[in-house]
Amino acid sequence: YSFDGGAPITAGTWQAAYSAAQVALTAQQAIQRGAHCAFALCRPPGHHAASDLMGGYCYLNNAAIAAQAFLDQGHRKVAILDVxxxxxNGTQSIFYARNDVLFTSIHGHPEAEFPFFLGYADEQGEGAGEGFNFNYPLPAGSGWARWSAALDEACREIERYDADIVVVSxxxxxxKDDPISQFKLDS
Ligand SMILES: [Zn+2]
Known part of the structure; x- marks a missing residue:
């Protein structure tokens, strides 16, 4: 299913989405081989894609695929920090009822920002996943002081979780000059 009109399927879409996921897995393998960190430049991106939903330019959830690969290859706890x-919303949905992946996200408040229907602070997971989902919605105009305070909180939760691996979306x-966003972070 598609939850918006931002993820059309055209010639080459599957090849691009599949290749982006392979890029994420290449970075994941670099970590498995001992790299301290690895950067994967994935296009199309993935964090709006759930297991059965595409949308927001996202088809396959690259971060979730990397997180699952880490678990499949012997890690017990993976944290995702989405900045x-x-x-x-897609990453949250995939792991919402699980406790082997901690999900944290700092973002524009969904009252005013895409994807609108998910991302509120009271979404904390369900079932076995209850207490393993942390959202930090911030108002338009938020700058470094407010944003970094949320980042500190997210990092504290990741530390408390004692994650083996951190995947950053x-x-x-x-x-500050992004044309469609309202935060004011400077380089
Ligand atoms: Zn975005």
Whole structure:
């Protein structure tokens, strides 16, 4: 299913989405081989894609695929830190009822920002996943002071969780001059 009109399927879409996921897995393998950190430049991005939903330019959830690969290869606890301006609704949905992946997201408040229907602070997981989902919605105009306070809180939760691995969904649309976002982070 598609939850918006932002993820059309055209010639080459599957090849692009599949290749982006392979890029994420290549970075994941670099970590498995001992790298301290690895950067995967994935296009199309993935954090709005759930297991059965595409949308928001996202088809396959690259971060979730990398997180699952870490678990499949012997890690017990993976944390995801999503710092894109928009809430990672797809990633949250995939792991919402699980406690082997902690999900944290700092983003524009969904009352005013895409994806609108998820990303509120009271979404904390369900079932076995209750207490393993942390959302930090922030108002338009938030700058470094407010944003970094939320980042500190998210990092504290990740530390408390004692994660083996941290996967970062790195959107840089939090920049002050981003044309469609309302945060005021400077370089
Ligand atoms: Zn974004």
């Amino acid at each position: 894109d301006y928009h809430h990672g 790195l959107g840089v649309d939090t920049f």
